[in-house]
Amino acid sequence: MCYLTLLPQQWDGGYPSVLHSSMPFHTSHITKMHFSCSSSNIRLKLALTFFCCVVSMAALLFGVVWSITEKECLPGGNLFGIVTVFICALTGGKLVGLIHIPNLPPIPPLLGMLLAGVLLRNIPVVTEAVYIDFRWSASLRNIALAVILARAGLGLDGSALKKLKAVCVRVAMGPCLIEASTVALVSHFLMGLPWIWGFILGFVLGAVSPAVVVPSMLLLQKDGYGLEQGVPTLLMAAGSFDDILAITGFTTCLGIAFATGSTWFNILRGGLEVLGGMVAGLAFGFFLHYFPSKDQKDLAVKRSFLLLGLSVFAVFGSNVVGIPGSGGLCTLVLSFVAGVGWRKAKAPVEEIVGKAWDVFQPLLFGLIGAEITISALDPRTVGLGLAALCIALTVRIFFTFLMVLCAGFNFKEKLFIALAWMPKATVQAAIGSTALDMARSKQEKQMEQYGMDVLTVAVLSILLTAPIGALLIGLCGPRLLQRPKNPEWVAGISHSQRSLETLKLQVANKH
Numbered sequence: 001m002c003y004l005t006l007l008p009q010q011w012d013g014g015y016p017s018v019l020h021s022s023m024p025f026h027t028s029h030i031t032k033m034h035f036s037c038s039s040s041n042i043r044l045k046l047a048l049t050f051f052c053c054v055v056s057m058a059a060l061l062f063g064v065v066w067s068i069t070e071k072e073c074l075p076g077g078n079l080f081g082i083v084t085v086f087i088c089a090l091t092g093g094k095l096v097g098l099i100h101i102p103n104l105p106p107i108p109p110l111l112g113m114l115l116a117g118v119l120l121r122n123i124p125v126v127t128e129a130v131y132i133d134f135r136w137s138a139s140l141r142n143i144a145l146a147v148i149l150a151r152a153g154l155g156l157d158g159s160a161l162k163k164l165k166a167v168c169v170r171v172a173m174g175p176c177l178i179e180a181s182t183v184a185l186v187s188h189f190l191m192g193l194p195w196i197w198g199f200i201l202g203f204v205l206g207a208v209s210p211a212v213v214v215p216s217m218l219l220l221q222k223d224g225y226g227l228e229q230g231v232p233t234l235l236m237a238a239g240s241f242d243d244i245l246a247i248t249g250f251t252t253c254l255g256i257a258f259a260t261g262s263t264w265f266n267i268l269r270g271g272l273e274v275l276g277g278m279v280a281g282l283a284f285g286f287f288l289h290y291f292p293s294k295d296q297k298d299l300a301v302k303r304s305f306l307l308l309g310l311s312v313f314a315v316f317g318s319n320v321v322g323i324p325g326s327g328g329l330c331t332l333v334l335s336f337v338a339g340v341g342w343r344k345a346k347a348p349v350e351e352i353v354g355k356a357w358d359v360f361q362p363l364l365f366g367l368i369g370a371e372i373t374i375s376a377l378d379p380r381t382v383g384l385g386l387a388a389l390c391i392a393l394t395v396r397i398f399f400t401f402l403m404v405l406c407a408g409f410n411f412k413e414k415l416f417i418a419l420a421w422m423p424k425a426t427v428q429a430a431i432g433s434t435a436l437d438m439a440r441s442k443q444e445k446q447m448e449q450y451g452m453d454v455l456t457v458a459v460l461s462i463l464l465t466a467p468i469g470a471l472l473i474g475l476c477g478p479r480l481l482q483r484p485k486n487p488e489w490v491a492g493i494s495h496s497q498r499s500l501e502t503l504k505l506q507v508a509n510k511h
Contacts, residue, residue: 075129082140082363084130085120089366092116104474105216108209108466110425113362114459117369130370137367138437139316144364145430146311147356149247149328153335154307154350155240167407168234172241174403175421176206179396180249186388187457191381197435197450199253204432204458205392207246209425210239212466216473217420226481231413235420243427247328248274250431255325258438258447270325277318277326278333284310285337300348303338307349308356310334324438328431368429371436372459385457389464393422412480419476423469424461432458 066073073079089112096112120130180202187198214236221232256270288310292302311331318327339346401418409417436451 076131078131078133078136081130081132082136085117085132085366085370086362088116088120089113089362089369093362093365101474105219105470107470108212108425110211110361110365110429111463111466113365114369114429114462117366118372118374119369120366121370121372122374132367132370134437134440137370138433138440140360140363141367141430141433141437142315143312144357144360145328145434146315146331147308147353147360148364148426148430149315149331150307150311150335151350151353151357152240152243152247153332154339154346154353156244156336156339167404168238169241170403171234171400171417171421172238173245175396175400176203176208176242176245176249178399179392180206180246182395183388183392186391187385190384190388191453193450193453194257196253196257197454200250200257200435201388201454201457202392203246203250203253204428204454205389205424205461206249207243207424207427208239208421209423209427209466209469210236210243211426212423212469213239213420213473216470216477220473220477220481223478224483225477226413226416228484229409229413229482231409231417231481235417244332246427247332247431250434251277251325251328253325254435254438255323257435258324258442273323273325274329276323277314277329280314280326281330281333282337284314284330284334285341288334288338289341294345299345300352303342304349304352304356307335307338308353319438319441365429368433368455368459371433371455377456381453381456382460385453385460386464389457389461393465397422413482416476416480419472420469422472423465425466428458428462 062073065079069077069079071077092112092115093109094112096107097109099107101107120126180199183202183205184195184198187193187201188195193201217232217235221227226232252270252274255273256266259266259269288303288306292299292306296302311334314330314334315327318324318330339349342349397418400421401414404414404417432455433451436448436455439447439451
């Protein structure tokens with residue numbers, strides 16, 4: 001122990017002289033202060049070094065690309081616009097993800113991505129600098145569509161598909177088909193859409209969003225709500241099959257809408273496109289099951305490359321050969337068959353495909369939002385579209401309630417399932433602009449107008465149902481669902497099961 005004293009007569013305006021003191025002072029305090037300052041300096045230096053490294057790499061990358069493409073990298077160029085949309089959408093998603101309301105599910109980050117694209121499109125000064133050619137935008141959205149369809153196919157559980165109970169099949173298929181038919185009927189008479197375009201819009205809106213439903217249900221399941229009755233399991237299992245049914249119906253109607261000839265021939269052609277997509281998907285899936293062989297190095301990387309490559313080829317190739325309705329279904333089938341063949345070895349592939357989705361998700365939602373010019377929207381279209389959406393949602397909620405009448409749930413649980421089966425987001429963004437892109441490629445003005453109507457209502461459905469759906473699940477779950485009477489139901493969840501729930505939550509947030 002040492003003693004310190006401050007001698008006023010020796011003070012020269014700087015630090016006081018330290019000689020001795022009447023109070024004890026441990027030398028370890030000086031050591032701790034010195035170590036704390038040193039560690040802070042080290043962290044500051046590391047942060048500055050990392051920042052300088054990132055800035056240098058970004059500047060070098062920009063310089064290399066600029067030297068190759070010149071004007072494309074400057075404001076008004078395609079590459080500048082794409083990078084700006086990506087960064088702004090990513091930032092918007094992160095900002096929305098920071099919003100946490102106690103006892104409520106998180107707000108889906110995709111809303112921030114979508115709104116970022118809308119803002120970029122509708123701020124006058126920014127709009128002139130952020131220009132993206134529609135062919136580039138359509139191509140990037142189609143790649144994103146291929147990635148998400150590949151993820152959906154890999155995510156299907158073949159064993160669960162065999163064990164699906166009748167109620168799960170009813171919940172997965174009934175509300176989707178009823179909502180699609182309701183939207184087709186209402187949009188035909190209210191919005192003036194042709195019947196086939198009404199069904200295109202109907203199947204776009206008919207899909208539920210796992211990106212909203214799954215995280216919300218996992219939070220309720222963690223607290224034991226509805227666990228004993230199996231409500232979270234039912235909704236999470238039925239979600240993927242609901243989406244696949246909607247995508248299959250959409251691609252079939254899309255092929256019919258852009259086909260030429262008689263109505264019956266177009267219907268037959270649509271059926272043949274579905275059959276052709278399934279056959280091609282089976283062939284590609286079996287190919288991925290055997291190639292590359294299991295003894296090769298970096299097997300997961302090679303499988304992921306082939307899976308994503310074939311998925312993108314199926315989506316783009318089907319448009320080239322004139323059968324656009326088969327591409328999406330082919331991608332779903334080939335990824336599902338490949339996943340069944342790989343069994344447990346598909347997990348690393350799912351992780352790599354998930355990373356690819358991390359890149360294309362901000363692009364997809366940002367580009368979708370950038371398609372919406374608020375000043376060019378027809379107020380009548382927006383109003384009638386909202387009316388059609390609200391009518392369809394009302395019918396969907398009522399019909400979902402009917403689908404679980406004889407499933408052993410009480411009234412409150414049936415009401416919760418009906419309300420939780422409402423949110424829309426990812427599928428609407430993935431396929432909402434596909435019809436518009438096809439109409440633009442064929443340079444058909446009337447078709448373009450129909451495609452813009454479909455896209456407008458799809459964006460409105462995301463903005464309306466995604467936040468409201470998440471809030472309804474979070475608010476109604478504790479009030480309408482029962483917690484297990486036996487506390488072992490909650491306490492008995494093993495560590496591995498909790499880890500699996502965390503993984504599902506992370507995957508759903510990326511979905």
